[in-house]
Amino acid sequence: MAVAHSLPAEAVIANLADFDARSGSLAERVLFNNRLVIVLLCLLATLVLGYQALGLKLNAAFDKMIPTSHPYVVNFLDNRSQLAGMGNSLRIAVAVSEGDIFDAQYLDTVRKLSDELFLLPGVDRPYMKSLWAPAVRWTGVTEEGLDGGPVIPDDYDGSPESIEQVRVNVERSGEIGQLVAANYQSSILLVPLQDRIAETGERIDYHALSQRIEALRAKYESDTIRIHVTGFAKVVGDLIEGLLQVMVFFAMAIVICTAVLYWYTRCLRSTLLVVSCSVVAVVWLLGLLPTLGYELDPYSVLVPFLVFAIGMSHGAQKMNGIMQDIGRGTHKLVAARYTFRRLFLAGMTALLANAVGFAVLMVIDIQVIQDLAITASIGVAVLIFTNLVLLPILLSYTGVSPMAAQRSLKAELMEASGTHDKHPFWAFLDLFTQRKWASIAVLAGLAMGAVGLAVSFQLKIGDIDPGAPELRPDSRYNRDNAFMTANYAASSDVYIVMVRTPQYACGQYDTLMAVDALERELQQLPGVETTSSLAGLAKVANAGMNEGSLKWFEIPRSQDMLNAIITRAPREMFNQNCDLLTVYAYLKDHKADTLKSVVEVVEAFAARHGTEEVRFLNAAGNAGIEAATNIVVRKANVQMLFLVYAAVIVLAFIAFRSWRAVVCAVVPLTITSMLCEALMVWLDIGVKVATLPVIALGVGVGVDYALYVMTVTLARLKEGMSLSDAYYKALTFTGKVVVLTGITLGIAVATWAFSPIKFQADMGILLAFMFIWNMLGALILLPALGHFLLRPKQAAQQDRTDLADVADARTAGYAAPAAVRSSASPELEQREPVESAAAVLQESTI
Numbered sequence: 091m092a093v094a095h096s097l098p099a100e101a102v103i104a105n106l107a108d109f110d111a112r113s114g115s116l117a118e119r120v121l122f123n124n125r126l127v128i129v130l131l132c133l134l135a136t137l138v139l140g141y142q143a144l145g146l147k148l149n150a151a152f153d154k155m156i157p158t159s160h161p162y163v164v165n166f167l168d169n170r171s172q173l174a175g176m177g178n179s180l181r182i183a184v185a186v187s188e189g190d191i192f193d194a195q196y197l198d199t200v201r202k203l204s205d206e207l208f209l210l211p212g213v214d215r216p217y218m219k220s221l222w223a224p225a226v227r228w229t230g231v232t233e234e235g236l237d238g239g240p241v242i243p244d245d246y247d248g249s250p251e252s253i254e255q256v257r258v259n260v261e262r263s264g265e266i267g268q269l270v271a272a273n274y275q276s277s278i279l280l281v282p283l284q285d286r287i288a289e290t291g292e293r294i295d296y297h298a299l300s301q302r303i304e305a306l307r308a309k310y311e312s313d314t315i316r317i318h319v320t321g322f323a324k325v326v327g328d329l330i331e332g333l334l335q336v337m338v339f340f341a342m343a344i345v346i347c348t349a350v351l352y353w354y355t356r357c358l359r360s361t362l363l364v365v366s367c368s369v370v371a372v373v374w375l376l377g378l379l380p381t382l383g384y385e386l387d388p389y390s391v392l393v394p395f396l397v398f399a400i401g402m403s404h405g406a407q408k409m410n411g412i413m414q415d416i417g418r419g420t421h422k423l424v425a426a427r428y429t430f431r432r433l434f435l436a437g438m439t440a441l442l443a444n445a446v447g448f449a450v451l452m453v454i455d456i457q458v459i460q461d462l463a464i465t466a467s468i469g470v471a472v473l474i475f476t477n478l479v480l481l482p483i484l485l486s487y488t489g490v491s492p493m494a495a496q497r498s499l500k501a502e503l504m505e506a507s508g509t510h511d512k513h514p515f516w517a518f519l520d521l522f523t524q525r526k527w528a529s530i531a532v533l534a535g536l537a538m539g540a541v542g543l544a545v546s547f548q549l550k551i552g553d554i555d556p557g558a559p560e561l562r563p564d565s566r567y568n569r570d571n572a573f574m575t576a577n578y579a580a581s582s583d584v585y586i587v588m589v590r591t592p593q594y595a596c597g598q599y600d601t602l603m604a605v606d607a608l609e610r611e612l613q614q615l616p617g618v619e620t621t622s623s624l625a626g627l628a629k630v631a632n633a634g635m636n637e638g639s640l641k642w643f644e645i646p647r648s649q650d651m652l653n654a655i656i657t658r659a660p661r662e663m664f665n666q667n668c669d670l671l672t673v674y675a676y677l678k679d680h681k682a683d684t685l686k687s688v689v690e691v692v693e694a695f696a697a698r699h700g701t702e703e704v705r706f707l708n709a710a711g712n713a714g715i716e717a718a719t720n721i722v723v724r725k726a727n728v729q730m731l732f733l734v735y736a737a738v739i740v741l742a743f744i745a746f747r748s749w750r751a752v753v754c755a756v757v758p759l760t761i762t763s764m765l766c767e768a769l770m771v772w773l774d775i776g777v778k779v780a781t782l783p784v785i786a787l788g789v790g791v792g793v794d795y796a797l798y799v800m801t802v803t804l805a806r807l808k809e810g811m812s813l814s815d816a817y818y819k820a821l822t823f824t825g826k827v828v829v830l831t832g833i834t835l836g837i838a839v840a841t842w843a844f845s846p847i848k849f850q851a852d853m854g855i856l857l858a859f860m861f862i863w864n865m866l867g868a869l870i871l872l873p874a875l876g877h878f879l880l881r882p883k884q885a886a887q888q889d890r891t892d893l894a895d896v897a898d899a900r901t902a903g904y905a906a907p908a909a910v911r912s913s914a915s916p917e918l919e920q921r922e923p924v925e926s927a928a929a930v931l932q933e934s935t936i
Contacts, residue, residue, distance in 0.1 A: 139377025185276035267579035300327020368401030422489030447790015542764030552682030617684030758867025792864025832865025
C-alpha cells in the first residue's frame, strides 16, 4: 500500500527552515505551498453557497415517491387521466359527537368546508365528491320508472322535510360505507389532487397545503364537530412539519460530538476546527442543492447530518495525527503535511466507500431514493475537500494547545517505557491477536452471523403497521386513519385493478362476468373489506329494476338492459370510451402481507382469464402503487447489498493489495449487516423506502473504521512487527479515534429515537446499531481474523525496507541524521522524538 512507507515515525522537525517544502506528492505541494489561497477560496465558497442555501426548499412530489418504471405503475400512469382522484387524494371525514349527520347545522358546516376545499390550489375540482357535490346522486325505481337526482336536492332549505329527504336520498345512493358512515355519524369529502397547480403550473407545496388543511380543521371543529384527514398529501405535510425538528437533533449532534471531541483532546481550537469543517461541508451541500436544481424531501433531509457525522469521523483522525506529531516536537505545518501523507489515501478510500454506499441506491427505481443518493454523493464529494484538505491546512496554522501536546507526550512516554504499561483497554483489545481469544471472537462472530442470517429470512418487505408507518402510532394522522378504518367499509387503502377491453365493449356480458368472478376471489381474502365495480352495480340495478326482488340479483344477459344500467353508472367505474373498467378493492390496511395476497390473486386470475381483448392490469390506487413499491424494494434490497459489498471489496483491495486484509475488513461488516436485519425483525421494522438505505449507508460509513485500523496495522506488519505489536500501534494511533467516533456518532444518531417521526426514529436506532457494531467488528473481529490470515514480513525484507525508508526520508525533507538514527536504533526511534518534544514544551514554542 502506498501509504505504508510514510507511516513509520517521521523525523522530528521542530524548525520549519529544516523542512524541504518541495517534498511530498504534487498534490501536497500544490495545496500546502498555497495555503492562504486555498483558505480564501474556501471562505468565498462558503459565503456564496451559504447564501444559495437560503433558497433551499423542503417538499415532496407524489411521482417521486413511486417506482415510475415498474409495470404496475406504468399501467397506472398510462390510464391516469381516466382514473382521476385514484392516486393522490385527501379524504376528510366530518363527524358529529352526538346525534347523526342529518342536521341542518352539520350539513351547513359540510357545505362551507366543501366550498373552501374546492378553491384550494391543486384540487382536481371536477372529481371532488361530498354530500353537496352534484355528481353524488341517488337512483331509485318508482311507479313512473327509474328516477334519481343529487343527494342534496336543489330545493334543499334546511327544513325538517328537506333533511328527511336527504336521509332518504342517502339511503338510496349506495354511498353508505363509502361517503357516509354506516352509523350516520360522519361523512367524507373526497378531494383529489392534481400533479401541478393548474393556474401556475407549479408543483403542490404539501407543507403549505397541510397547513391550510389544519387551518380549516381549526376553523370548523367545535364541541360537536370533529374533522379527520388522511391521504398522501397530509402524510407528507405532517412529515415536513415534524422534520423541521430535525434541526434540534442536528444541533444536539453537534453539541454531543463537540463535547466528546473536546473531552478527548482538551484542545478547544482543534475541536472547533474539526466541527467547523464538518459544518462547512454541510453548508456547501445545502448551497449546491438548489444551485443544481434539487430540493430536500422527507427522506434526504437526514443526509446533512450523515455528512456531518462522516466529516467528524475523518476530521478527528486528521486532528489526532497532527496532535501526535506536534506532541513529539514537530512543527505544526510539518505535522499537518505528515498527517496528510499518512492518512490521505486511507481517508480517500473510506470516503469513496461512503460514496459507493450512497451511489448504489441509484439502482432503486424510486426517484426520492435516487435523489437521496445524489444528495449524499454530493456531500461526500464536498467532504473530500473540506476534511481531507481544508482541515489539515487550517490545523497547520493553528496547531494544538500545549495541554493537548502534553497529553500526547504523556501517552508517548508510556509507550516508550515498556509493554507492562500498556493502557488496560488497548491491552484487552490486543488479546484478540492471540490464538485463544482470536478463536473465541471468530467463533462468536460466526455464530452471531448465522443467527442473524436465520432471523433475517423473516424480514418483511413493506409496511408492518397500519396507517402511516412513517409517523408514530399515536400521531394525529394515524388516529384519523384509525377512525376511517373503523367507520367506513371503503377504507383509505384502495387497490384498483384496471380491465382493458375493446372500445365500447366494457359493458358486455362476458366482460362483466369475468369482473364479477375477480371480485368474488378478492372478497375471499381476509385483508379485503369490500369490492366495487360495474359488475356489482349491474346486479344491484337489475334487482332494482325488477321490483327489488333478490331473485334478479345477477348480471342481466340482455345487452339492452346492460346499456340502460351503464348510462346511469358513476363515471369512476368506466371511462368515456367504455374500454376501461375499474375494480376497486377496499383493504383493511396496506401491510406487506395484505398487499402480497391481493397481488397474487389478481396475477393468477389475469393469467387464467385474461385474453388479448380483455386484459386485467395491476394496479392503481394508493395500495396498488404501494404493492409495486414493495416489489421494487424487495428486488433492490438484494441488488443493493450485492453492489455495495462488491464495491467495498474492490476499494479495500485497491487500498490494501491483500485479499487476506480484505477478508479481515469485510467479514465484520457482513456480520453486522445480518445482525441489523435481525434487529429489524425484532423491532417490527419492514424494509421500505424509508429504511432501505440504512444498511447500505451503514456499510459505506462502517468500513471507515476497518480502513483506518487496517492501514496502520499493515504498515507496521511490513516493518516486521508481530501482529500484536502492529495492532497495538494501530490502536494507539487511529484506533482510539475509531472508538471515539464510533461511540460519539452512535450516541448522536440514537437521539433520533425520540423524534416524532417514526421512520427517523427507526433510522436512528438502526444507524446507531451499525455504527457501534461496525466499530466493535473493526476492533475485535478484525484482529482475530488477522491472527489466522495476516503475517509480518521477514527480517531480511525489513532490512531492505529500512534502507528504502532512509532514502525516502532524505527525499521527503527529513533531517538525514535523525532518519538514519531512527532506522539504526529502535530505542532512539522511540525515545528521541519524546526527548525532542519535551524540549519543545519547555521552550514554549508550541
